[in-house]
Amino acid sequence: MINRIVVVLFALLGMVSCGKKSVFQLEGNLSNLKNQTIYAVFEGSDKKLTDTITCQKNGRFEIKQKQADYLSVTLYFENKSVWLTVYPEAGEKVILTGDINVPELIEIKGGETNEKLSAFYKRHSTLLKERVQLIEKLHTPSDSLLTDESTTTTKLINIDHQLQEKAESFIRKNPAEKASIVLMYRFFRDSDDTRLLEEFIPLLDSSLKDFFLFKELESFVARAKRTAIGAEAPGFDLINIYNQPVSLDSFSNKYLLLSFTAPWCEMCQADNLYLDEIKREFPAEKVDMLLISLDTDQAAVKKVLETDTIKWNLVTDSAGQGTSMLELYNVNALPRCFLIDNEGKIILKTDNGLEVKKVLEQILKK
Known part of the structure; x- marks a missing residue:
């Protein structure tokens, strides 16, 4: 397990008109930011652009990008230890608000998929907050750490399992939603066991097959089988x-x-x-x-x-x-x-x- 919160939140990044030019427009208002530098990585099917943004001391920032054909924009915070990935949709401006210490509970307004994801995480905020507290406890030196570590780790595993169950329920009930693919990517991209992914992929609506994350998950399953126990190690x-x-x-x-x-x-x-x-x-x-x-x-x-x-x-x-x-x-x-x-x-x-x-x-x- 990586000792950091690795978060992938998908949002819709808006395009607005400015004369004849279209731009990505993203606004943020985040609390508890210790480092005011934000790295934004814009990725398209055949191009990549990295930008550095310095937000105001109150955690406010704004990002605009004149080209509007990027597939994703990943924002890195706190020396790249926390990140959010947002995905563009025409006509929607995205606004991020919340506490960077619980990034999955950052509210994202703008876009149907974005808001469905925010609603999902908000419904399970108690589990997510407890998860953050347990991770912090594991990382905080104390005289009782060795004694408590096993119990804390067990609790963390249990919370992860509960969150997976909540995500599985959402996916099965919403096979035509892009948010389902996002949750598959977030909770079931385990290189050691792809059985649930292999079960979910055929359940998804055919309209989602053009969504590039769908293709990434299919590719992930194929790669996971390539490095399964007993497989011939890939050459390099x-x-x-x-x-x-x-x-x-x-x-x-x-x-x-x-x-x-x-x-x-x-x-x-x-x-x-x-x-x-x-x-x-x-x-x-x-x-x-x-x-x-x-x-x-x-x-x-x-x-x-x-x-x-x-x-x-x-x-x-x-x-x-x-x-x-x-x-x-x-x-x-x-x-x-x-x-x-x-x-x-x-x-x-x-x-x-x-x-x-x-x-x-x-x-x-x-």
Whole structure:
């Protein structure tokens, strides 16, 4: 589980007339923003534009974009730890209001789909607020944290399950609504189990098949099957930080631990301790490791690793290598580890380095 709130809220971003030019128009009034910088990423079928906005100290901001043919606009807040994705619909101006600490309860006005989603989240506000409190508790150091962690985690899992049930009920009752696809994307895009997605997709109204998220979900299911337990690991050709070529064939006849990480992922830092143990405990001729980090500054990463006693085989996101690997291995949460056996098959997929260590011990220390 990523230790942050990862939120995808879909809204309709309006087009208004200004002479002969159409623009996206989005207004926001958010409370409890600690960082006033907002990053907006506009994406179309064949183009992408990134803009940086500085909102006022009272949390107010306005975004306009002259071109109106983008498929989505993703807004990143609080050093990119919270984000909302909005989708355009002609003729609707979008207004966001609410507390950034509970982003799913930010009210979004403008557009039918947008308002249906806001109504759904509002109906289940008690669960969403409790979820945020539990996540904050897990991230807050205290003397009783170790004692309470198991109970807190169990409560969090239970709330996630309840929210999934609410989303499932909405989807089954509203098969012709784009909001149903949004909720499928939000609650059931689990790379380890796509059974509900495979069940929902045929239930959706045929009118939704042109909605690009529908196509993304179909593609997601196909990718998930490609990296299921027992599947042949997808091949790759990369260049590591030492400018050496790295491919799946580089690790033939040995076990490979493929680990996805990022510098801003707190859980990744804790998980790296287990990677250290694995690296030291198992001989290189039996177990090798490749780290895929979403760092973009390769030179800086290389300089940091110079002080490490372990020489890590690491690939950064320079030239988009990390991003392409995320897509290839269908990674939608960090950290994520794949254990690939000496025949090139995926035998474990987990976010827990300790689990990888235990599996390797069972296999290699029989």
